[in-house]
Amino acid sequence: MAIAIQGKQVVKRYGGAAAVDHMDFTFEQGKITALLGPNGAGKTTAISMILGLVRPTSGEIAVLGEPAGTASLRQRVGAMMQDVKAPDGLRVAELLQLFRSYYANPLSLEQLLDIAGLHKEAKKRATSLSGGQRRRLAFAQCLAGNPELILLDEPTVAMDVEARERFWDTIRALAAKGRTIILTTHDLSEADAVADHIIMMAAGKVVAEGTPQELKAKSALRTITFRTNRMVVDEQFMSIPGVNKVERVGERVRLHVHHPDHVLTVLVQSEWGASDIEVTQAKLEDAFRALTGHKRG
Numbered sequence: 001m002a003i004a005i006q007g008k009q010v011v012k013r014y015g016g017a018a019a020v021d022h023m024d025f026t027f028e029q030g031k032i033t034a035l036l037g038p039n040g041a042g043k044t045t046a047i048s049m050i051l052g053l054v055r056p057t058s059g060e061i062a063v064l065g066e067p068a069g070t071a072s073l074r075q076r077v078g079a080m081m082q083d084v085k086a087p088d089g090l091r092v093a094e095l096l097q098l099f100r101s102y103y104a105n106p107l108s109l110e111q112l113l114d115i116a117g118l119h120k121e122a123k124k125r126a127t128s129l130s131g132g133q134r135r136r137l138a139f140a141q142c143l144a145g146n147p148e149l150i151l152l153d154e155p156t157v158a159m160d161v162e163a164r165e166r167f168w169d170t171i172r173a174l175a176a177k178g179r180t181i182i183l184t185t186h187d188l189s190e191a192d193a194v195a196d197h198i199i200m201m202a203a204g205k206v207v208a209e210g211t212p213q214e215l216k217a218k219s220a221l222r223t224i225t226f227r228t229n230r231m232v233v234d235e236q237f238m239s240i241p242g243v244n245k246v247e248r249v250g251e252r253v254r255l256h257v258h259h260p261d262h263v264l265t266v267l268v269q270s271e272w273g274a275s276d277i278e279v280t281q282a283k284l285e286d287a288f289r290a291l292t293g294h295k296r297g
């Protein structure tokens with residue numbers, strides 16, 4: 001495995017509070033890694049330090065074999081941060097040409113307009129684009145220098161379904177060509193679908209990492225949904241070892257369980273007449289909640 005980024009004992013303090021707290025991290029080359037965590041977990045701070053926009057209070061970060069933030073790295077790295085404002089007055093094509101001019105080996109204007117899906121808007125002022133179009137333009141700006149490493153902070157916010165699909169197709173194609181992709185998102189189903197590797201953060205630390213499959217297995221949560229032919233109160237279900245939540249879904253009961261085999265045995269042997277039984281695997285969201293103690297990304 002080739003390592004694109006390595007951080008050792010990285011700390012960033014703002015005043016007394018640590019936004020990133022003794023974090024060790026490794027990002028593999030050619031992989032799509034999603035950084036997940038609740039608001040304030042330290043994701044943007046971690047990305048900003050990798051980019052050299054923010055200096056760590058202590059610790060070390062090596063990016064593509066160089067210390068983070070060197071001038072030569074800027075030629076090799078592309079970033080799409082949150083809330084990027086387009087400069088006043090410039091048209092879409094002019095802005096992309098300006099970004100191309102910063103790099104030794106840029107992609108062509110045609111390629112960038114293709115990536116953004118903004119051929120028709122090439123002559124429009126960048127400030128007149130819609131929110132989703134501006135995100136697509138920011139993505140093309142990020143790829144202007146044909147970067148080896150691509151960092152994306154909540155890239156798909158404001159993109160419609162079609163733009164998202166196109167975006168992920170481009171990202172997958174870039175990873176297939178050996179580019180390293182790091183992104184943050186609050187859309188856990190999206191992270192589940194596209195990431196090769198997930199790092200979950202909470203309070204400035206890594207709380208879990210692995211493939212989406214590994215993380216879902218780690219939380220070991222399943223749901224069992226069924227009908228009963230008699231009235232059974234929640235307390236009776238809660239008394240089964242391994243059940244940690246009871247929900248009612250219309251006329252059906254849904255149990256959130258840790259040991260489905262055991263719970264199923266109890267259900268089937270009970271006198272409750274459980275039927276129409278359905279067992280589903282945990283979603284990444286369940287793993288996220290179990291591992292970070294928060295409800296949403």
Ligand SMILES: Nc1ncnc2c1ncn2[C@@H]1O[C@H](COP(=O)(O)OP(=O)(O)OP(=O)(O)O)[C@@H](O)[C@H]1O
Pocket residue numbers: 014018019037038039040041042043044045046
């Ligand atoms: N420039 C700053 N000055 C002071 N505190 C900051 C600064 N930037 C971030 N913080 C604090 O550091 C912590 C981590 O913030 P950060 O933006 O990295 O979190 P995040 O995981 O990206 O959150 P979100 O999901 O909301 O984008 C927060 O408590 C935030 O208030």
